[in-house]
Amino acid sequence: MSLNAxxxxxxxxEAEAALRAPEDVSRSRTLVVFAGTDLAMSDRxxxxxxxxxxxxxxxxxAAKFKGKSGSSLEILAPVGVLASRLLLIGVAAGNCxxxxxxxxxxxxxxxxxxxxxxxxxxxxAVVLFDLPEAPSEPAxxxxxxxxxxxxxxxxxxxxxxxxxDEEKDGPVEIKLGVxxxxxxxxxxxxxxxxAEAVILARTLVNEPANxxxxxxxxxxxxxxxxxxxxxxxxxxxxxxxxxxxxxxxxGQGSDNESRLVVLRWNGGxxxxxxxxxxxxxxxxxxxxxxxxxxASMEDMKGDMAGAAAVTGALYAIAARKAKANVVGVLGIVxxxxxxxxxxxxxxxxxxxxxxxxxxxTDAEGRLVLADALTYVIEKHKPVAIVDxxxxxxxxxxxxxxxxxxxxxxxxxxxxxxxxxxxxxxxxLWRFPMGPxxxxxxxxxxxxxxxxxxxxxxxxxxxxxxxxxxxxxxxAHLDIAGTGMGSPASDINQSWGSGFGVRLLDxxxxxxxxx
Numbered sequence: 001m002s003l004n005a006x007x008x009x010x011x012x013x014e015a016e017a018a019l020r021a022p023e024d025v026s027r028s029r030t031l032v033v034f035a036g037t038d039l040a041m042s043d044r045x046x047x048x049x050x051x052x053x054x055x056x057x058x059x060x061x062a063a064k065f066k067g068k069s070g071s072s073l074e075i076l077a078p079v080g081v082l083a084s085r086l087l088l089i090g091v092a093a094g095n096c097x098x099x100x101x102x103x104x105x106x107x108x109x110x111x112x113x114x115x116x117x118x119x120x121x122x123x124x125a126v127v128l129f130d131l132p133e134a135p136s137e138p139a140x141x142x143x144x145x146x147x148x149x150x151x152x153x154x155x156x157x158x159x160x161x162x163x164x165d166e167e168k169d170g171p172v173e174i175k176l177g178v179x180x181x182x183x184x185x186x187x188x189x190x191x192x193x194x195a196e197a198v199i200l201a202r203t204l205v206n207e208p209a210n211x212x213x214x215x216x217x218x219x220x221x222x223x224x225x226x227x228x229x230x231x232x233x234x235x236x237x238x239x240x241x242x243x244x245x246x247x248x249x250x251g252q253g254s255d256n257e258s259r260l261v262v263l264r265w266n267g268g269x270x271x272x273x274x275x276x277x278x279x280x281x282x283x284x285x286x287x288x289x290x291x292x293x294x295a296s297m298e299d300m301k302g303d304m305a306g307a308a309a310v311t312g313a314l315y316a317i318a319a320r321k322a323k324a325n326v327v328g329v330l331g332i333v334x335x336x337x338x339x340x341x342x343x344x345x346x347x348x349x350x351x352x353x354x355x356x357x358x359x360x361t362d363a364e365g366r367l368v369l370a371d372a373l374t375y376v377i378e379k380h381k382p383v384a385i386v387d388x389x390x391x392x393x394x395x396x397x398x399x400x401x402x403x404x405x406x407x408x409x410x411x412x413x414x415x416x417x418x419x420x421x422x423x424x425x426x427x428l429w430r431f432p433m434g435p436x437x438x439x440x441x442x443x444x445x446x447x448x449x450x451x452x453x454x455x456x457x458x459x460x461x462x463x464x465x466x467x468x469x470x471x472x473x474x475a476h477l478d479i480a481g482t483g484m485g486s487p488a489s490d491i492n493q494s495w496g497s498g499f500g501v502r503l504l505d506x507x508x509x510x511x512x513x514x
Contacts (some may be wrong), residue, residue: 003195004153005116005172007146007183012044015177028084030125032115036105036132037092040368041401044130051080056088067092069105070490072118080171089115091131104133108141109425112148113490118397120472121153128177138179142185146176150195151491154341156206161386176448191320196504198498203311205484207495209284209301214251214332217283217445218259221311221330234260244371245351250364251333253288253341254366260372260494261307263328266378267321268514274325275512276382277314278372279502280298280365280389281307281332288335288361289343297432301363305483306388307332309500315435316505329376331368335361347446351375352468355446363450365391366464370419373468384413384473386507387465388500389485390509395455395478403429403500410473416505416511423510426503431459438463 010018023029033045041049041062049056055078060066063074078086093105105111114134119125129217135141155171157163180183195309204212212220222231236257239248244260250260264274276388280367282303286292287372292300307330314328342348345359353373356367369387376382403422406428408414414430436458440452448467452460462476479499486497 001508003157003171003192003199005150005174005202007149007174007176007188009136009142009181009188010175010177010180012128012177012179014181015126015128015175017177021343023082023084027122027124030087030119031078031083032087032089032119032125032127033089033130036090037067040132042130042132045063045128045334046361048128049081049086052086054077055079055097058063065090066316067312069093069107070114070479074118075351080303080350087136087149089118098149104476105131106135108135108144109148110490113152114144115145116149116152117174117465119172120509121172124173126175126177130179132175134179139183142176142178142184145189147191147209149174150192150490151198151495153197153396154202154492156203156494156496169376180275184219188452194287194316194502197312197316197319197505200493201308201313201498201501202496203421204237204308204311205302206494207301207303209334210428212283212301212304213243213256214259214281214283214334215257217281217330217332218261219262220475221263222317224263224311224314227315228265229318230264230266231313232262234262242375243349243351244375245348246356246367247331247333247371248350249342249346249358250282250288250335250367254334254336256334258333260375261330261332263311263330264451265314265318265322265326267317267323268325271379273383274327275327275508276376276380276385277310277328278369278376278385278387279307279310279328279330280304280368280387280391282365282368283329283332283334285335285339286342286366287363290360290362291337291338291373292362299485302331302484303390303497305390305479308496309388309483309498311506312498312501312505317508322508322513324508326512327376327382331372333368335364350468352412354448354467357443357446357449358437359451363461364388365389366450366461369465371467373465375467377472382472384410385469386413386475386477386504388477388479390483392455392458392480393460396481398458399481401487403427405428405436405458405478406475407433407459407478409433409466410475411468413473413475415508420503420506421512424502424506426482426499428494431462433462438466
C-alpha cells in the first residue's frame with residue numbers, strides 16, 4: 001500500500017538546516033511548531049521564533065489562540081522565519097483531576113492527524129517535534145505522531161475522474177525533526193507499516209462490491225505472500241468436502257463463488273500453537289431471501305470489515321516480523337437472493353456436525369463464522385481465537401460508534417483485548433453471556449436456529465458462535481458500529497475505518513510474542 005504523505009526523520013539540527021535551505025518557489029514551505037498554555041514553547045522553538053514573537057502574540061490575541069489541544073494558529077510570511085507559513089498546533093491538555101493540575105498531553109496519534117489536516121494536500125513542511133513538555137518516550141511519541149498523520153492523509157478517491165485543484169497536488173512531504181533521530185527512525189518505519197496495514201483494510205472496506213468479489217478479495221489477501229505470509233485459498237469444492245454447508249449456504253444464491261482464505265505467519269517458535277483471528281467477509285449483503293430495505297443497502301459493501309481487519313492485522317504483524325505464530329481465516333461470500341438461494345426454514349449441517357435452522361437469511365454472518373471457527377480449531381488448534389464481524393445492527397443501538405462489542409468465554413483474553421483497545425483507541429465494551437441467552441437460539445427442528453429474536457440480538461448472535469468454539473479461549477468482536485460508516489475523526493476521514501488492525505497487532509505484541 002502507498003502512503004499519501006512522505007516523511008523523513010531528522011535530528012533537530014538537520015531539521016533547522018532543512019529550514020534554512022532555499023525554498024522551492026513552486027511549492028511554499030510550512031514550519032510547524034507546538035504551543036501549550038498561553039503560547040508556552042520549548043526553549044529551542046522560542047529561540048527559532050524570537051524575531052516573530054511579537055507577530056505571534058498579535059496573531060494569537062486576534063484569533064484567541066491559547067494553545068488548547070485541537071486548536072491551531074496560522075501565520076503567513078512570519079518575521080525572521082525561513083518559511084512562507086508558520087503553523088502553531090496547540091498541545092495544552094487541560095485539567096485532569098480534582099486537584100486542578102494540568103494534565104500532561106499524550107495524544108500524539110491525534111496530534112499527527114490534526115497536523116496533517118492543517119497542512120493540506122501537497123504541502124511541504126518542516127515539523128519541529130519539540131513540545132513544551134517533552135514526551136516521556138520521545139521516539140515512540142514521534143512514531144505515533146507520524147502514524148496519525150499518515151492515517152489522516154488517506155483518501156479513497158481512485159474512482160473520481162474529476163478532482164478539485166487542491167486534490168491534484170500530490171502527497172504531503174514532511175521533514176520531522178526529533179530529539180533522538182536514530183531511535184525514532186526504526187519506530188517511525190514500523191508506524192509506516194502499521195499505516196499501510198490500516199490503509200489496506202480501509203481500502204478493502206471502501207471498494208464497491210462489483211470490484212471486490214470473493215475471488216478478488218482472496219487475490220488481494222494472497223498478496224501478503226510478499227511479506228512471508230503463507231496463504232491457502234479453499235474453493236467451494238474444497239469447502240464442500242470439509243462439510244462447510246453453513247458457509248456455503250450463505251453464498252449459494254450468488255453467481256460469485258465463495259472462498260475461505262487462510263493466512264499464516266510463522267514468526268514464533270516452530271510448532272507452537274498460534275493465536276487465531278477469524279473475519280467475516282460478506283462482500284455484499286442483500287439479506288438474501290429475507291431481503292433488506294432498499295434504503296442504505298449500498299452500505300452493505302462494508303459487511304466484510306471483519307475480514308478486512310484480519311487481513312490488515314496479518315499485514316502489520318508480518319511487516320514488523322513479529323515473533324509470534326498467527327493464523328487468520330477469512331470467510332468470504334456474497335449473500336444474494338436467487339433461484340438457488342437458501343430459504344427461511346432451511347436446515348443446514350455445519351462443519352462441526354451441528355445442524356442449524358435458518359430462520360432469517362439476513363443473519364448470515366454467524367453461519368459463515370461457524371464453519372470458519374470450526375476449521376481453525378480443527379486444523380490449527382490455536383491457543384485462543386478472536387473473531388471480528390459486522391454482525392448485528394443491535395450493537396449500534398447499544399454502543400453507537402464509539403466502542404465495539406466484546407463477547408467472550410475467557411476473562412484473561414477479554415482483559416488483554418480491552419487493554420489493547422485502550423492503548424490503540426480502538427475501544428471495546430464487554431457484554432454478558434450465559435445459559436438464559438443461549439436457550440433463545442434452541443430450535444424445534446435442528447440443534448439451533450440462527451436468530452434468537454429481537455431482544456438481546458448481539459448477545460444471542462455471540463451465543464450462536466460460542467456453540468462452535470468449545471473450550472478454546474475465544475472472543476467475538478461485533479464491529480458493526482466501528483468498522484464501516486465511520487464518523488470523521490482526527491485520524492480518519494474515510495468511510496472505512498480499518499478498525500481492529502491496530503488492536504489485533506497490539507494484542508499480539510503485548511501478549512503473544514516470544
